[in-house]
Amino acid sequence: MGRSGSGRVGGAPGPYSLIMAPFTAFSLVATDLDGTLLRADDTFSDRSRAALARVARAGAQHLVVTGRPAPRVRPLLDDLGCGGLAVCGQGAQVYDAGAHRLLWSVTLDRELAETALGKIEAEVGQVYAAVDQDGVDGLTLIEPGYRMPHPTLPAVRVERRDDLWCAPISKVLLRHAELSDDELAATARAVVGSLATVTMSGPGTVELQPLGVTKATGLALAAEHLGLGPRRTIAFGDMPNDIPMFGWAAHGVAMANAHPALKAVADEITRSNEDDGVAVVLERLFGAA
Structure with a gap:
């Protein structure tokens, strides 16, 4: 798996292992939705919204990378005010929300x-x-x-x-x-x-x-379109379908509620989706509001 080389600090991590990264360490933030950025009621917390706004002000890009197909993602992107790209359908679609079109898609025979x-x-x-x-x-x-x-x-x-x-x-x-x-x-x-x-x-x-399509292949395509790559990408997820994405990104963060298979390959474990785990890490990296 491609990694930034930082690894976990200390020996065995506590409930949440932390890596103190420089303020400008990451230029691309890739987040899953269900079980990660979204709460169980399909909403985004105010804290998560503020953290993503901070990411944008710092000049970094946020990409949603989800198993949901583009039509089921668009209302959520609208809610976040995202008019850029999103990776949908487990990597089978790269969706341009602003233009409401697929830049790339592959179908299953x-x-x-x-x-x-x-x-x-x-x-x-x-x-x-x-x-x-x-x-x-x-x-x-x-x-x-x-x-x-x-x-x-x-x-x-x-x-x-x-x-x-x-x-x-x-x-x-x-x-x-x-x-x-x-x-x-x-x-x-x-x-x-x-x-x-x-x-x-x-x-x-x-x-x-x-065959061969994963969140990693979709994320790589979207990142290339943005002129970015894995070296400065941080990814957040909660399920085994996020394992390829963690392998592609420099740093993978699993939620506290994540599947054991994802936790086993994560660089860091944060709080659960209900406890603003994504925001906790982004505030550390990009500063609190």
């Missing part, structure tokens, strides 16, 4: 996706699926039996699985009635890992996306 589902079900029995359609106005379609992990997100229920493939898609979301997310992700990775990238982005959210 629908026949391949259907084949992958069949292979997974041959191992674990019935799974329930949903898809995020490609495009700035793409829908989230869910088949019978699928429950949205985020009930606040809009979705359209279809009558049968075949209806999921009616338009180009960026990813497939999977749920199983009995298996844990870790178990489902491990099985899916074992049987379809050569066909698609398998990741876990939150409770009840195991996903199939185009």
Whole structure:
């Protein structure tokens, strides 16, 4: 993993390990949304807003890097007043919020996706699926039996699985009635890992996306567009889908509520998303309001 070389200070860290970085150490701040910058009620705290404003005043860039597709991200970007780029769909989309267009996108072959589902079900029995359609106005379609992990997100229920493939898609979301997310992700990775990238982005959210596409590939594309690179990038996240992003960035910060797999590769652990963990670190790096 690419790192700045600072590492954790001291020996075993306390509840929150801190690295005292120079004020101008980072020119790019990459943040996940769910479980990281967003609170459980899908809102941003005033403290987080103030910290991001401080980042902007210091001349650094903030990039949202999320599993949510562009149509589900736009209202949140509008709320933050962000008119720049965002990485959406687990890296499958680089979205220009100001122009409301995709600068780059890649789709998951629908026949391949259907084949992958069949292979997974041959191992674990019935799974329930949903898809995020490609495009700035793409829908989230869910088949019978699928429950949205985020009930606040809009979705359209279809009558049968075949209806999921009616338009180009960026990813497939999977749920199983009995298996844990870790178990489902491990099985899916074992049987379809050569066909698609398998990741876990939150409770009840195991996903199939185009092979080789991760948050890191999307972040690298967006950063290049901005004339920036990994050496001065700090990334925040909470789930295994953030591991590639941490590998690309110079410094990775996991939330206190993060999955153990992400904490294991993080340079630093901050407070939870409910306790303004992102803001705590940004205030240290860029100064408090």
